[in-house]
Amino acid sequence: MGDESRHKTIFEVVPGDKLELFQKWFSDTIPHNKALGLVVTAVRKGGATMRLDWQPHLVGNPETGVLHGGAITAMLDSCSGMAVATVLTKAQPFATLDLRIDYVHPATPGQPVLAEAECYRLTSNVAFTRAVAHHGDPKDPIAASAGTFMLGTKGKAAVGPHAVRVAAEKGRGA
Numbered sequence: 192m193g194d195e196s197r198h199k200t201i202f203e204v205v206p207g208d209k210l211e212l213f214q215k216w217f218s219d220t221i222p223h224n225k226a227l228g229l230v231v232t233a234v235r236k237g238g239a240t241m242r243l244d245w246q247p248h249l250v251g252n253p254e255t256g257v258l259h260g261g262a263i264t265a266m267l268d269s270c271s272g273m274a275v276a277t278v279l280t281k282a283q284p285f286a287t288l289d290l291r292i293d294y295v296h297p298a299t300p301g302q303p304v305l306a307e308a309e310c311y312r313l314t315s316n317v318a319f320t321r322a323v324a325h326h327g328d329p330k331d332p333i334a335a336s337a338g339t340f341m342l343g344t345k346g347k348a349a350v351g352p353h354a355v356r357v358a359a360e361k362g363r364g365a
C-alpha cells in the first residue's frame with residue numbers, strides 16, 4: 192500500500208452507508224445510548240450530529256417537563272466520541288478523559304435536542320472535541336461542551352478490525 196492509504200481514516204475506508212454503521216456503533220450497541228434513544232442524524236470526517244427525542248422518562252423536573260441534564264451530557268459525550276472515531280487512522284479503543292459542560296438554558300419540554308460535535312485536534316494519545324446541544328439553532332445553545340478523549344485505552348475498539356471487516360463485507364454484498 193502506498194503512503195496515502197496508510198493515513199486514511201476509518202471513516203474513509205469503511206464502505207457503504209456510514210450513517211447506518213455509526214448508528215449501530217454509537218447508539219444501538221452501547222446500552223446507555225440505546226436506552227436514551229439517541230439517533231445518529233449525520234456523520235462526516237471530523238464531525239457528527241445526534242438527536243435526543245423528548246421522552247417522559249428522561250425528564251429531570253416533573254413540574255416543568257425539562258429534560259434531565261445528564262441525558263444531554265450523555266448525548267454530548269457520545270456525539271463527541273463519534274466525531275473522534277471519524278478521524279482515527281486505525282481501530283483502537285478510546286475513552287472520555289475530560290468533558291466540560293456549560294449549560295446555557297434548559298431544553299424546551301416536548302422538543303427534541305440536537306447535538307453537533309467536531310474533533311478539531313488529534314495527537315498520538317489524545318483527541319480534542321467541542322460540541323453544542325440545541326433545538327435547531329447552534330447559535331442558541333442549550334449547552335456547550337469541550338472534551339478530551341484518551342486514545343489506546345484498554346478494551347475493545349467500538350470500531351475495531353472486526354467491525355470494519357463486517358462493514359466491508361456488507362458493502363460487497365457478502
